[in-house]
Amino acid sequence: MKNYLKHHEWRIIEEGFDPHYNKISESVFSIGNGRMGQRANFEEEYSGETLRGSYVAGVYYPDKTRVGWWKNGYPEYFAKVLNAPNWIGIHISIDNQKLDLAKCKTEDFRRVLDMKTGLLSRSFAATFPDGKKVRVDSRRFCSMAHGEIGAIRYAITALNFSAKAVISVYVDADVVNKDSNYDEKFWEEVYKEASEGKAIVTAQTKKTLFHVTTGMRYAIETDGKKAQPERINLEQREKFAGNVIQLNLEEGKENVIYKYAAILSSENHAKASLVANCSKVLDEAYNKGFEKLFEEHSNVWAHKWEACDITIEGDIAAQQGIRFNIFQLTQTYTGEDERLNIGPKGFTGEKYGGSTYWDTEAYCLPFYMATAEQKVARNLLVYRYKHLQKAIENGQKLGFTGGAALYPMVTMNGEECHNEWEITFEEIHRNGAIAYAIFDYIRYTGDEKYLTEYGLEVLIAISRFWAQRVNWSSHKNKYVMLGVTGPNEYENNVNNNWYTNTFATWTLEYTQHALSFVKKDDESRFSEILKRTSFDEKTEVAKWKDIIEKMYYPEDTTRGLFLQQDGFLDKELMSVSELKKEDRPLNQKWSWDRILRSCFIKQADVLQGLYFFEDKYSPETLRKNFDFYEPMTVHESSLSPCVHAILASRLGYKQKAYEMYLRTARLDLDDYNNDTEDGCHTTSMAGTWMSLVKGFGGMRVKDGKLCFSPFIPEQWKSYSFRLEFRGRVVKIKVSKDGTETRLESGDPMEIWLKDEKVMLK
Ligand code: BGC
DSSP states (O other), X not given: OOOOXXXXXXXXXXXXXXXXXXXXXXXXXXXXXXXXXXXXXXXXXXXXXXXXXXXXXXXXXXXXXXXXXXXXTOOSEEEEEOOOOBOOOEEEEETTEEOOTTTSXXXXXXXEEETTTTEEEEEEEEEOTXXXXXXXXXEEEEOSSSTXXXXXXXXXXXXXXXXXXXXXXXXXXXXXOTTOTTSOOOEEEEEEEEETTEEEEEEEETTTOOEEEEEEEEEEEETTEEOOOSEEXXXXXXXXXXXXXXXXXXXXXXXXXXXXXXXXXXXXXXXXXXXXXXXXXXXXXXXXXXXXXHHHHHHHHHHHHHHHOEEEESOHHHHHHHHHHHHHHHHHOOSSOTTOOOOTTTTSOSGGGGOBOTHIIXXXXXXXXXXXXHHHHHHHHHXXXXXXXXXXXXXXXXXXXXXXXXXXXXXXXXXXXXXXXXXXXXXXXXXXXXXXXXXXXXXXXXXXXXXXXXXXXXXXXHHHHHHHHOEEXXXXXXXXXXXXXXXXXXXXXXXXXXXXXXHHHHHHHHHHHHHHHHHXXXXXXXXXXXXXXXXXXXXXXXXXXXXXXXXXXXXXXTTTXXXXXXXXXXXXXXXXXXXXXXXXXXXXXXXXXXXXXXXXXXXXXXXXXXXXXXXXXXXXXHHHHHHHXXXXXXXXXXXXXXXXXXXXXXXXXXXXXXXXXXXXXXXXXXXXXXXXXXXXXXXXXXXXXXXXXXXXXXXXXXXTEEEEOXXXXXXXXXXXXXXXXXXXXXXXXXXXXXXXXXXXXXXXXXXXXXXXXXXXX
């Protein structure tokens, strides 16, 4: 846990440069716009510890897998979001000395991320080995208004000398991924050009053959006036193009380099037009200029914040924490492109390959449903619909037949690209989350037509999978599900994981509802789906009903507990409080064997199921299970505490709820798990949002109505959040004096506040 960032309501602030924290800050201060993302690397050279990262949404590389024992059914590759061509570089040297903060003496270093406007700025004074001192002020953003534009304002002032500076302004596709399995470079050059004031490089990914064209134009000002460099040399080498300029730095005068970058990919342009289109985007950016571009960009942010801001009075650290989470989620996924999704690290690092996990459906969807237009959440669902055929093929690879779909655990394009058998083959609960997301989306938005258009086909395919994945146990006289891993990855290859069994039967039930809905809604579409999927309604549904009726669930009926899996009670049951500090985190300190045999739970499992299906269980059942499992949960997945926060809130365990909330709210800002340098925990940020809105705010949707049962943590004076809900914007403010509700836009509507009906006008 660290505490080096200053608390501020709207800004993340780092003062003083500590190279040990640099990679953490590079993650935390990342910026993006849904189309691209950029770690907070320095524009100038830096020879110290750094993880350079520029990312272009949807552009990935299928890196050949490294595994010890190859198992049939493994995918050939692990997809990786690519470290994309570097567009930020501005290298400076004066009298043959490089401006490099690892080599210069640095003073007054300040890095600031203004979340209100999506602007990253950095300033410092640096002294070169020969005593020359410069001051640098840089600002940059990835335009939210123009997804293909990035802009930098880089100002340098000579403080105690006048001399020539040699400045290289460039784009560079000769970049590597740190997580490359075979130290391979993933980019090949297709095209490059450099002319005065401009450079363009098109690079192609090996195997996937994505083209990314990265271009830059720049302008220079000295003391506010357009300046002409003394000399400009064009610089080109493999995958690299730029200009090297000589600029006279006069003592005390500010020289500003405005660098405009255009990043275009073949995902959105014909390959043959990429260079021409890149030039157009560059011209547009150059002609508008930094200030105008920034104005447009910050207007988009202002608009977004209107919809999604959460305010917390009385606790600046908490306020900063929640805004940081919202900021990252909003700049990672804008919902404009149904081919895109949300990687667990967003655009802030390479870990998890930038791929799609169940995190999207289980954690992120509620955030986007409630803070953005309906199409944003819908596009997340359509993404999986588009991958249905691949999910069916994935099922076939593992031996399932007749249109049964197993969605991948990790994917870029619908294909599975994860290979650890206990996860790839066994963490099949992801199928449940994908089915549940359809239900959750419809419950929230009322868009039942989604079932007719897309949802039913996905549900049929997932139900078919469950129907084949269970087997009849003549010993138990029940259906059982063997060899699975539940959300708690500290148990593998277990039998009858309560969560997974529950999800299987729930899906079978919900699919029946979907069938009857679509049959009524659109008969011809219904017949078309039946035909297309060769669905034998009578036989298949009869089988599903049998499974629902005779499914086995591990339980301890005397204590009213659902058991994580068969045999859970045979473990030595201990509480996390009995663990020594040196034992934590278990996944770094204990052997895997010891973890598997222990009772300790990585992340919510039974409790996750109770959170999803809360309405089916009595508060007493929730309480008994919470009291049993919470003390054994180590929360070594960032996705865990939010579920506990929501349940604890529901049970009136306010202090516990607050404690769980704190674990996620500032997870990256305080580097709670010592791993932020790899990237931020973007998907778990949606969990933080849920802890506040569904936990403290008690927000639920019942029978098409928003319901709230709020409480306020003692440490806060008030908090407020807004929800987009069925064409309205509703604002809820909770303080010690009570709860205010307001309809900010849209038609009047009834809501429930605790047990009272309230009419919002
Ligand atoms: C969690 C998974 C999650 C993945 C990506 C893992 O540590 O256990 O549930 O999908 O991280 O966030």
